[in-house]
Amino acid sequence: MSAGDGSGVLLDVRGVTLQYKTREHLVTATYRVDFQVHQADRFVLLGPSGCGKSTLLKAVGGYLTPVEGEIRLHGEAIRRPGPDRMMVFQEFDQLLPWKTVKENVTFALKSSGLLSGRAAEERAAHYIEKVGLTTFADAFPHTLSGGMKQRVAIARGMAMEPAILLMDEPFAALDALTRRKMQEELLQLWDETRFTVLFVTHSIPEAVTIGNRILLLSPHPGQVKAELNSLPPGDGNPAARQALEDRVHRMLFTDQVEEAHVRPAGRAS
Amino acid sequence: MSRPIQLVLRPERTGTPVAQDAFGVVAQPLTLGERAWNNGGLRKTLLLILLALLWEGYARWVNNPLLVPTFSATLQAFWEGISSGVLPGRTAYSVRVLLMGYSAGIALAALLTACAVSTRIGTDLLETLSSMFNPLPAIALLPLALLWFGLGNPSLMFVMVHSVLWPVALNTHSGFRAVSNTLRMVGQNCGLSGAGYIFKILIPAAFPSILTGLKIGWAFAWRTLIAAELVFGVSSGQGGLGWFIYENKNQLEVPSVFAGLFCVILIGLAVENLVFRNIELRTVRRWGMQT
Numbered sequence: 374m375s376a377g378d379g380s381g382v383l384l385d386v387r388g389v390t391l392q393y394k395t396r397e398h399l400v401t402a403t404y405r406v407d408f409q410v411h412q413a414d415r416f417v418l419l420g421p422s423g424c425g426k427s428t429l430l431k432a433v434g435g436y437l438t439p440v441e442g443e444i445r446l447h448g449e450a451i452r453r454p455g456p457d458r459m460m461v462f463q464e465f466d467q468l469l470p471w472k473t474v475k476e477n478v479t480f481a482l483k484s485s486g487l488l489s490g491r492a493a494e495e496r497a498a499h500y501i502e503k504v505g506l507t508t509f510a511d512a513f514p515h516t517l518s519g520g521m522k523q524r525v526a527i528a529r530g531m532a533m534e535p536a537i538l539l540m541d542e543p544f545a546a547l548d549a550l551t552r553r554k555m556q557e558e559l560l561q562l563w564d565e566t567r568f569t570v571l572f573v574t575h576s577i578p579e580a581v582t583i584g585n586r587i588l589l590l591s592p593h594p595g596q597v598k599a600e601l602n603s604l605p606p607g608d609g610n611p612a613a614r615q616a617l618e619d620r621v622h623r624m625l626f627t628d629q630v631e632e633a634h635v636r637p638a639g640r641a642s
Numbered sequence: 643m644s645r646p647i648q649l650v651l652r653p654e655r656t657g658t659p660v661a662q663d664a665f666g667v668v669a670q671p672l673t674l675g676e677r678a679w680n681n682g683g684l685r686k687t688l689l690l691i692l693l694a695l696l697w698e699g700y701a702r703w704v705n706n707p708l709l710v711p712t713f714s715a716t717l718q719a720f721w722e723g724i725s726s727g728v729l730p731g732r733t734a735y736s737v738r739v740l741l742m743g744y745s746a747g748i749a750l751a752a753l754l755t756a757c758a759v760s761t762r763i764g765t766d767l768l769e770t771l772s773s774m775f776n777p778l779p780a781i782a783l784l785p786l787a788l789l790w791f792g793l794g795n796p797s798l799m800f801v802m803v804h805s806v807l808w809p810v811a812l813n814t815h816s817g818f819r820a821v822s823n824t825l826r827m828v829g830q831n832c833g834l835s836g837a838g839y840i841f842k843i844l845i846p847a848a849f850p851s852i853l854t855g856l857k858i859g860w861a862f863a864w865r866t867l868i869a870a871e872l873v874f875g876v877s878s879g880q881g882g883l884g885w886f887i888y889e890n891k892n893q894l895e896v897p898s899v900f901a902g903l904f905c906v907i908l909i910g911l912a913v914e915n916l917v918f919r920n921i922e923l924r925t926v927r928r929w930g931m932q933t
Contacts, residue, residue, distance in 0.1 A: 436827060454830040464824045470929040471846045484842060485833035515930025 383569055384410035384433065384537055388442030390594075391428050402428035403595035405442065408588050410537065413567045417584030417603075419574060421625065425595030426573045430541050433571060434460050446536060456485035459530035463542040465522045468514040468529075474501060475510040478529045487533060500532040501525075503562060520551040527559070531568060538570045544579070556582050577621050581614060589624055599624055683915075711897040719897035720904055729886065733905060736867060736882030743799050744863045747806025748856070754807070755814045759844070768815055772808045780805040780866040784873060801870050805862040810855040817851025818844055850926045857918055861910070868906055 386409070391402040402425035410416045418426040431437045433444055435454040444451045446458065459481070461467070468477050478497035482488045488496055501510055504524040514522055523543055530538050544552045556579065563570070574580050580587050581603055589598040601621065604613060678684055694713050701712040711719075723729030754771075757764030780801040787797040821844055829843035845852070871884025881889070887902035926932040 434827075434831065436830070454827070454833075456831065456833045458831075460827065460831050462824050462827070464822070466822050467824045467828050469825070469828070469843075469846070470931050471849070471925070480842075481832045484838065513929055 381411045382409045383412050383414070383447065384571070385445040385448075386410075386429075386433070386442070387445075389429070389432065389439045389444060390441035391425060391432055391437060392440050393428065393437065401594040403590070406590070406595060406597055408597065408600060410569065410571060413569055415563060415570050415572065415583055415585045417572045417574060417580045417587045418590060419577065419580040419584075419587050419621070419625075420590035420595060420598075421592050422575060424590040424592040426575075426590055427541055429590075429595065430460075430539050430571065430573050433537075434458055434539055456481070456487060456533050457536045458539055459533045459535040460539040460541065461523070461526045461530050461543045463545050465519055465546065467526050468522055470514050473511050473513055474506060474517070474525050477514070477525055478532050481529050481533055485533065496532050497528075500528040503531070503565070504528045504558070518551075519547055520555060523547065523555065524558075527562075531562070531566070534568075536569065538568055540570060540572045542573055542575070545574070545576075552579075559583065577618050577625075580621070581618055587621065589621065591625075708894065708896055711900055715897045716900040716904055719895070720901035723886075723898060723901050723905075729901070729905060732881065732883050732886045732902075733909070736871065736884070737909070739795060739798055739882060740802070740863055740867050742795075743802025743867065744806055744860065746799060747803045747859060747863065748810055750803060750807050751810035751814060751855075751859075754811045755818070756840075758811075758815050759818055759840070765815075768811060772812050775804065776808040776812065778804075780862070781869050781873075784870060798867065798870055802863050802866050805866040806859040809858040809862060810852075813851045813855025813858065814848065817848030817855075820851065821847040850931050853918070853921065853926060857914075860913060860918075864906070864910060 387407055388405045389407075390404050393400055393402060406425075406429060408416075418429060420426050428437065432439055433446075433451065435451050435458065438452075451458075469480060472480055475494075475497055478501060479493045482493040482496060487493075498507070498510070501507055504527055506521060506524055506528065509517065509521065514525070517525070526543070530540075544555050547555060560583070562568075572580075572583050574583070584603045585605075587601045587603055589601065590596065591598045601617075604610075604617060672680070698713040701707075701710045701715075704710050707715060720729070754764075754768055758768040759765075783801050783804055784797070787800045791797040791800060825843060825847050829839050834842055867882070868884040868887075871882045872888050883902055883906055887899050890896075890898035890902065922932070
């Protein structure tokens with residue numbers, strides 16, 4: 374366990390402004406965002422669509438360079454995508470269709486030069502077993518359900534044992550029942566291996582379930598609204614949970630709440 | 643004013659699902675006839691037999707072997723051509739030239755696509771060139787080829803490269819462009835770049851389009867070759883299938899003309915159904931990228 378600059382900070386995001394170009398506009402996605410992710414954090418970026426949370430995650434992934442500020446991992450600035458920050462995407466097509474489940478996992482290990490031969494196979498088999506897909510190890514991705522594909526993507530990410538796992542709304546395209554199951558499984562995996570994860574979502578209940586720390590972002594452009602502590606995992610207290618969800622909801626939608634005061638008929642969300 | 647419709651309150655209920663082994667039929671095998679009809683090869687063979695019968699019937703009805711020889715006469719001429727060794731020799735010659743032209747065309751297409759993928763000006767170049775030359779029939783270049791390279795293989799190669807290059811390059815390029823952004827990011831995430839990225843991510847992901855390009859290129863090369871040989875097939879005392887057809891037409895050996903055409907068709911069918919079909923089954927179909 375290497376702990377950044379001694380303070381336990383693993384990922385340090387400081388004053389990051391991100392911009393990207395569309396065909397007609399230069400869009401500012403986030404404006405001077407700061408946050409620190411510590412070892413073994415389940416850090417959630419939460420906000421409505423358009424708050425730049427996915428763009429922020431892509432910048433941590435190294436696909437995008439900030440125009441202002443810097444992102445440091447283990448004290449070193451991030452310049453390009455790399456296997457120390459494995460990403461799990463929302464899309465089901467993130468698996469290579471021409472490789473089986475096992476090959477998808479070993480592909481990442483081999484092409485990054487991390488492991489080769491038997492060692493890669495064993496590591497892959499271990500993580501495929503962790504996500505409960507051992508019987509499907511030789512299946513091609515197109516024969517799997519959406520939830521299973523996401524499990525493979527998670528296994529691929531975890532098998533690399535990255536410094537930080539980046540998850541971009543990985544469960545957003547799943548049905549509600551599968552989604553809940555996957556959230557529970559992710560928490561269980563975290564319990565076993567204590568990996569660090571940066572998780573993007575736009576669902577308040579998901580943020581409260583998954584995260585131990587939640588960063589709230591405001592939209593257009595994304596700015597930090599608050600950084601909250603979540604509940605301990607498996608906390609059975611529904612009242613505390615409801616209170617936290619309400620608090621987050623209020624913070625995210627303050628503008629609308631004020632509007633509602635002016636026009637009593639209006640209701641946020 | 644009528645009362646709003648009231649909901650009917652019903653008692654709740656629970657069910658006990660029956661165990662799976664209690665069912666009589668869960669999956670039943672299809673009958674032999676149904677399975678035979680599901681076999682594409684068998685259906686196509688039936689069609690071919692039907693077409694051959696139609697041909698035979700029509701030729702007998704016309705009863706003019708100089709214009710339309712019967713299917714059986716064609717088969718006989720084909721068999722004679724094979725047993726005398728003329729037809730296999732001509733076919734081998736054609737196929738050899740064809741493979742040379744085809745591979746040269748593919749190599750050039752790969753080069754052009756590589757330029758197009760790596761730079762923007764390369765993309766412009768490919769788009770401009772292919773929109774200029776793709777509609778140009780290869781045969782139209784033949785007089786020019788004759789002038790430049792004279793009678794013989796270099797001219798054949800020139801027109802074949804022209805007919806292979808553009809469809810293969812266009813399809814490969816559009817395949818590369820259609821590779822999803824997520825897959826590209828996954829490749830970079832795994833630490834791939836340069837040649838590894840192209841060979842391990844871009845080419846397999848674009849393989850359905852590449853394969854289509856290769857198929858079209860093959861068909862274009864084949865028809866260009868036969869047409870070109872018809873015009874000036876003989877060179878260094880040897881000719882290919884096109885020349886075989888032309889020669890026999892001059893000698894009014896019409897069944898042999900048909901036998902030559904038959905041979906062209908057979909090779910086309912064989913390459914499509916044996917080579918490309920097997921590549922397809924082992925790759926894009928297996929991977930679920932094409933149904």
